[in-house]
Amino acid sequence: MKYTLVFVFSILSLIHIIAQKKLPVLRANSSKAIIIEDGTLKTDWNIDPSVKPDIYTVSKIGKESKIVKVKTDVDSVKILIKQGEKKDFVILLKGKDSCYTRIESSLPKDFSKATPAFHDSIRLGINEQNTMFVKTALNKTDSLTLNFDTGTINLSLTKDALKDKIKQPLKPGLNILSIGNKKYQGFRIRQVELSGHGTDGRFGWDLFDGMVVELNYDLGIMVVHSKLPNFVQKDKSYEKLNIKYYDQLFFVETTIQEGTKKNKDWFLFDTGYQRTAMLDEPLLKEQSFPTDQMKIIKKVMMKGGQGNEVPVVTADLQSLSLGKYKLKSIPAQLLSESRLVSNRRMHILGNEILKRFNVFLDFQQNVIYLKPNKLFNDNYIESK
Structure with missing residues (x-):
């Protein structure tokens, strides 16, 4: 009953918003559409009148606004969206079905007011092949040497590491990666053939979203801060x-x-x-x-x-x-x-x-x- 009431309240809120504000209308004869970010990033989108609203979340936005183009088989619209903003519109499917659609940017993560503040220092290594690495633990038991790879997201482990170093079954969405004194969750794990020399895999920048990461090669440390010093x-x-x-x-x-x-x-x-x-x-x-x-x-x-x-x-x-x-x-x-x-x-x-x-x-x-x-x-x- 509790979840039903929440759902009904959300629908009523949406209807109220639509009544108060005239929304842009996009025509479509096909249920297939394309959403384009930054002119090149394309996502196939299924127009579904049963989902109210049907939400598309854009990739992270920095200081600049993002232009998102929604294109149907007969019409298109460009939407300018800022960090943490939502934009609603209607796709009119075959002239009769109103599909309430929302383009939104997630609220940014921010640990600057974390109590107590943290400055977690980790020993940082770099080898002759320029692979930067730190010692980590997966699910408290499996010791791994991982590359901090800012050109990727989530956690990637080599086939050999998954075979020889992972002792416990992996649980999607529930795995914990310990780096220094902090623990990170909510990431996906995928298998890769290769990783940086001497490492068992790599983890991406998104583990630290909303934080500040210091890479100090003079001192050989990586420090995860709750706020910029x-x-x-x-x-x-x-x-x-x-x-x-x-x-x-x-x-x-x-x-x-x-x-x-x-x-x-x-x-x-x-x-x-x-x-x-x-x-x-x-x-x-x-x-x-x-x-x-x-x-x-x-x-x-x-x-x-x-x-x-x-x-x-x-x-x-x-x-x-x-x-x-x-x-x-x-x-x-x-x-x-x-x-x-x-x-x-x-x-x-x-x-x-x-x-x-x-x-x-x-x-x-x-x-x-x-x-x-x-x-x-x-x-x-x-x-x-």
Whole structure:
């Protein structure tokens, strides 16, 4: 009875909202629609008049608004949505069925007022292959060495780790990952063929959504904070960069230069990628960036996360800048064919560059603070 009353109240509330506000109407003759985020991220959507409202939740929004396009077989509408906002409209199916639909952004997570405040420090390792790793425990019993991979979400374990190191049955939605003194839940687990050298798998940035993660290579520690430490914003050596989210991954604005030509774009911030930067050559050519002027260092076949082979050319990039900090003569990887991630072409920043900065990843204000560390002037692994 309690749940029935709650459901009835929700329907009445929706009817009241509709009565008070004239909602946009989108026409459709087919029950199949497409929802598009940021111009490229596409989701097939089933128009169902029995669900009131039918809710689509967009991927995380940072400081910028997000444009969402809903497209039916005969009509379309663009919706601008901000963090924590909801937008309602009606899809009129075959001229008779009113399908009440909502596009919403989830309320952001925020641990800044956690009591007591926490600053959980974990020993951080990095090996010769640029794999960053920490010691963890799954369900209190299974010790695992895992890569903190900001280019992914949830938890991925190798086939060998699942076979040889997991002693207890895994329970979907109920597994607990212990990192330092904190415990994390609510993640999914998937099997992968490969992970960073010497690790049993990797975990993504989303475990720390609403928190602040410090990566300090000078001290060899990773610290999970409930709030950004006060000294960071006062220290002028830290450069502040905005985060932009796309399909649950996050990007930072990066500038590359060859000759007199500069190109500014959003790069995936990917500590799980062990090399410098992966550049989408077809995309750069469309933007008139002179990749043909980059001196070729070598050509290799690279293995992807699922064991697939990808042809890669390593070439000398004149410079790459993150805010005011510039790195020069970088052996960057050029992909001759675009690699689509959720229908989007992208460039990637890897840990051979990212390890050269001490970083605060602020998933509350959706910004990154970074400054050069002791590794900043080290030679690149793939030198000329």
